[in-house]
Amino acid sequence: MSTGVTEETGERALIAGLVGDRPGVWDLAGEIPTAVLRELGRQGLLCAQVPERYTGRGYTSERNGELTAYVGSLCSSLRSVMTSQGMAAWTVQRLADAGQRQAYLPLLTGGKLAAVAFSETEAGSDLSAIGTRITEGGDEVVVDGAKVWVTGASYADLVLVVGRCTDGAGVVVVPADAPGVRIEKVADPLGCRAAGHASVRLDSVRLPSSALLGGGGQPLPLLVTTALAYGRMSVAWGCVGILRACLDAVTEHARTRYQSGRPLAEHQLVVRHLAELLVAEQSATRVSEHASRCWDGGAPDQVTATVLAKYLSSVHAVRGAASAVQVLASAGATDGHVVARAYRDAKLMEIIEGSSEICQLILGQHALSR
Amino acid sequence: MSDTETASADEAEISASLTRYLHDKLKVEVAPDDDLFATGLANSMFAMELVVHLEQTFGVMIEGQDLKLDNFRSARSMAGLVTRLRS
Numbered sequence: 161m162s163t164g165v166t167e168e169t170g171e172r173a174l175i176a177g178l179v180g181d182r183p184g185v186w187d188l189a190g191e192i193p194t195a196v197l198r199e200l201g202r203q204g205l206l207c208a209q210v211p212e213r214y215t216g217r218g219y220t221s222e223r224n225g226e227l228t229a230y231v232g233s234l235c236s237s238l239r240s241v242m243t244s245q246g247m248a249a250w251t252v253q254r255l256a257d258a259g260q261r262q263a264y265l266p267l268l269t270g271g272k273l274a275a276v277a278f279s280e281t282e283a284g285s286d287l288s289a290i291g292t293r294i295t296e297g298g299d300e301v302v303v304d305g306a307k308v309w310v311t312g313a314s315y316a317d318l319v320l321v322v323g324r325c326t327d328g329a330g331v332v333v334v335p336a337d338a339p340g341v342r343i344e345k346v347a348d349p350l351g352c353r354a355a356g357h358a359s360v361r362l363d364s365v366r367l368p369s370s371a372l373l374g375g376g377g378q379p380l381p382l383l384v385t386t387a388l389a390y391g392r393m394s395v396a397w398g399c400v401g402i403l404r405a406c407l408d409a410v411t412e413h414a415r416t417r418y419q420s421g422r423p424l425a426e427h428q429l430v431v432r433h434l435a436e437l438l439v440a441e442q443s444a445t446r447v448s449e450h451a452s453r454c455w456d457g458g459a460p461d462q463v464t465a466t467v468l469a470k471y472l473s474s475v476h477a478v479r480g481a482a483s484a485v486q487v488l489a490s491a492g493a494t495d496g497h498v499v500a501r502a503y504r505d506a507k508l509m510e511i512i513e514g515s516s517e518i519c520q521l522i523l524g525q526h527a528l529s530r
Numbered sequence: 531m532s533d534t535e536t537a538s539a540d541e542a543e544i545s546a547s548l549t550r551y552l553h554d555k556l557k558v559e560v561a562p563d564d565d566l567f568a569t570g571l572a573n574s575m576f577a578m579e580l581v582v583h584l585e586q587t588f589g590v591m592i593e594g595q596d597l598k599l600d601n602f603r604s605a606r607s608m609a610g611l612v613t614r615l616r617s
């Protein structure tokens with residue numbers, strides 16, 4: 161790769177500068193300042209895999225993965241917004257026609273914020289139950305439905321809404337300020353508290369038919385899997401970030417905190433936590449790297465590799481965050497603290513983009529079909 | 531695959547290669563016109579694997595309007611899509 165260490169250091173310094181020591185405060189407030197999100201968006205860092213011809217950074221999945229892990233180590237709320245923006249961009253890249261790509265991708269790398277809405281009250285794990293309707297007529301489409309738990313929707317300028325078309329399904333790019341759109345923030349989420357989760361109601365929202373990506377009519381399963389593939393990759397790397405933050409916090413604490421006349425690091429039962437955290441961080445990194453390389457190489461087994469990475473990383477992040485809280489004990493037991501956030505944030509990563517159970521079903525099927 | 535091979539691989543050959551691939555992956559006999567989605571043979575994971583497989587094997591990009599259900603219903607319709615994208 162021609163992109164040297166310098167650029168990487170540069171983007172990290174930029175992110176570190178914008179984020180500072182505020183993730184704890186954002187967590188408590190349940191809000192990230194929009195200016196921070198827009199600036200990262202304008203730098204193309206929220207969806208860095210957008211090709212350069214659409215004014216994106218053109219990162220590989222692997223490079224974007226390391227960036228995602230870095231952001232995830234600082235703040236899972238911000239990383240969640242990044243996941244949504246990247247998933248939106250990827251969905252446009254894949255489903256849109258040439259004109260729509262030209263219209264939307266530069267917005268997504270130019271400071272506009274986007275979210276992707278699949279879930280409905282009756283359609284969670286089972287997205288085949290999606291009831292939102294996209295009615296096509298002449299040169300316009302009308303969207304009716306209600307989405308829940310859409311990450312980033314409270315910040316979004318554009319919401320990509322998945323619904324049913326006359327034939328198959330489709331994704332409509334809905335401006336958040338279009339008449340008939342109502343966005344309502346989820347009150348007090350367990351974790352990723354500043355990620356802007358919201359419900360999105362759509363009542364007879366009329367849009368030009370150019371808002372329907374690729375003219376719609378795509379198979380729902382294909383459409384969902386396409387979008388989720390990016391989301392899963394991003395969550396896998398985000399969980400790598402959670403584990404790195406936990407490992408750093410725990411090793412630092414174990415070296416400096418003394419009990420019974422010795423640093424915690426000299427108590428064997430504590431050292432075991434350190435070892436397990438290291439193993440978790442390394443395992444999650446390796447599976448995520450493998451999935452990204454499959455993605456970058458266009459290997460068909462990228463689909464399974466992505467699910468495996470998401471599954472393993474999130475499960476490890478949940479366990480790793482729990483042991484990080486254990487080792488920090490009272491020092492990490494306040495909201496906003498890095499390990500306290502990790503503990504709450506990681507748990508949600510086991511639920512989204514295909515829960516652990518859904519991942520197990522997919523991976524079990526894969527094992528059977530080999 | 532060389533250019534000449536690519537050019538000579540006509541729609542029927544592509545369709546045959548795809549039914550072999552489908553048979554291999556799904557472990558059931560698949561006729562060129564079997565509707566993969568209506569019969570529940572294809573799940574969402576497999577649908578995406580198909581897209582990547584077509585792109586890698588036949589050197590095409592399947593995006594936007596080409597991701598229509600009709601293009602993926604059967605081996606024959608996928609062969610039609612590939613042929614069209616190559617010409």
Ligand SMILES: Cc1cc2nc3c(=O)[nH]c(=O)nc-3n(C[C@H](O)[C@H](O)[C@H](O)COP(=O)(O)OP(=O)(O)OC[C@H]3O[C@@H](n4cnc5c(N)ncnc54)[C@H](O)[C@@H]3O)c2cc1C
Pocket residue numbers: 244275276277278279283284285286308309310311312352357508511512513514515516517518521
């Ligand atoms: C923090 C967060 C962010 C989110 N962001 C988004 C977003 O950006 N966009 C969006 O569209 N949605 C989003 N969601 C919604 C998310 O996709 C769903 O919560 C998820 O798909 C699970 O659906 P559910 O909550 O309805 O649980 P359910 O589907 O009701 O599942 C409940 C439990 O049953 C298990 N289960 C369900 N079906 C099966 C089965 N067939 N076999 C075995 N076990 C099963 C599940 O694994 C789970 O443990 C978000 C949710 C959260 C919590």
